[in-house]
Amino acid sequence: MWIIKRDLLLAIRRQSDVLTTLFFFVIVVSLFPLSVGPEMNMLRAMAPGVVWVAALLASMLSLNRMFSNDYIDGTLEQMLLSPQSLSLLVLGKAFAHWLVTGIPLVIMAPILGIQYDLPAEALLVLTITLLLGTPVLSLIGAIGAALTLGLRGGSVLVSLLVLPLYIPVLIFGAGAVEANMAGIGFDAHLSLLGAFLLASLALAPWATASSLRVSLE
């Protein structure tokens, strides 16, 4: 797919964008011990939630870039006029966005988990949930990014639109890690996250494509 290749190439040419998101994630997670104190038991209990909320915010922060640059230079217009299916192009773009922002978060998360003294197994569960959950964030986020294209204060608006929709992913993502730490099974959580992923793969590109058509009219 040319669109994935293109977006990755652009990301490589502008590495600073990718790194900013990643460091944002690291800083937010590191702020919590500073604000609530370094008591290890409490930190361990908080860790899944903190890492997940930070991942949500970091991935949301980068949403605006998904379409706005292409919108400004006119390449988005050209994509809309492409004989290829727009939903498929959107899917490609969301996938590239996930490779560029989601994957670094997934890789970084266990390291941050160690800061919070999570046991090894919980670290593994955390990584798996992020691996399943972050693509959902990119897919749902694409809808918000497409709707707010070119609007005043678009980046704040996108958070209002998208964050409530992220809640189920947050609940089950952080929930799986907590369940693991409490010694209960977390299979159900993972299958639900998987179900969210499939549902958003099926529906979000289509909703995003219609949003783009609306925004560019």
Place this chain on the structure above:
Amino acid sequence: MLQGINLACVRGDRELFKDVSFSLETGSLMQVRGPNGSGKTSLLRMLCGLSSPAAGEIRWHGETIHPLNENYFSAMTYIGHLSGTKDDLTVIENLRISSALSGYEISENQASEALENLGLGGREQLSVKVLSQGQRRRVGLARLLTCKTSLWILDEPLVALDAMAVKFIQGLLERHLQQDGMVVMTTHQEIDIGAASIVQLQLA
């Protein structure tokens, strides 16, 4: 054949134009004229299917364009105000990627040849952000050399181009029309094209 029937355009609560009708045969060019703000760009965006008319309909070979989008898009090339190039990509990457996204992949050689023709030879590997306005415009227009579509919709294609390039583009349009292509364009310049028929569409 491209037809517009009683088209109307509303921006905010202002009506830009209404009851605009035309019919464009193969091998002919339509020049859309009118003062600034008369809705030229809006009309072109409507014709290429980016926006829908407030009233009226657009037909391509007798069928309304909205339901048959994908067929229509593969027969049409639109070059708008914006150059449609990415600053961070090189000239040749831009051309190859934008062609591929429009549904036709081209080889490195085809791309260089097209760029050569537009006077961008030797600059293929430069990143677009170092180019001048006119050169960027040429990168965008290079798509006309590689695409195989029959309908071209061009919004001010001659703006920012030097005399040589203007001449080249006019020659290109002439050849396209001779091969039974169709062109809809806006320009403030006088166009000097030996086409069989040039239709003028005046917006108030």
Place this chain on the structure above:
Amino acid sequence: MTINWFKYSSPASFYSLAGKMIPIFTIAAVVSLVAGLYVGFFVAPTDFQQGEAYRIIFIHVPAAWMSMFLYVVMAFWAGIGLAFNTRLSSMFATAIAPTGAMFTFIALWTGALWGKPMWGTWWVWDARLTSELILLFLYIGFMSLQAAIDDPRRADKAGAIIALVGVVNIPIIYFSVQWWNTLHQGASVSINQAPSMASTMLLGMMIMVFSSWMYSIAIILKRTRVIIIERESHTAWVAELQKKEFIR
């Protein structure tokens, strides 16, 4: 007698029809509000478990119901507007949003008032209250998106998409919150569990629900009229209307 309903789908004729209907719904709303409050606060018996505090449910429950219904109704009209490009249905959706948000807010507020005597705290992360809070976020998202877009056609369509995405997500969110709540051992008594509904309680509740509907319809029609005037200000019929009103 047959009524030509399509006639009323044009903003101009809807405007005058709505003008005639608003007083009817307003009167119905006020009368039933007084009746409902009277039944709820004076006739209905004191609950043996929750004491007098339970009486807030006569406001809370209808508000919570309305907040959810209205979101679905809003998404429905927005969707119709998107699919068939009917301006009036989109205006309807825009008019519904603030009323829906207001009911959501009332439901949250009364929930907190009830929570203080029952739970000893203003706010408990009870599944229903939490869902209601998220619903408020969804309403706010819809309204701020529409407010940020200048072109009304784009605002209608963008709003419709986010409303539909929201409507698909509400069951998922509700279910997730429910799950999350049972997992974390939430509050044991929930506000909507009036243990044994005496028939007068039920009567009071139903009257209040009716009143909420009447109020919603009246205010939504009123707001739709305002939106119509705003959007159609360049048309001939509005200009004529203005002249008439001015002379009067």
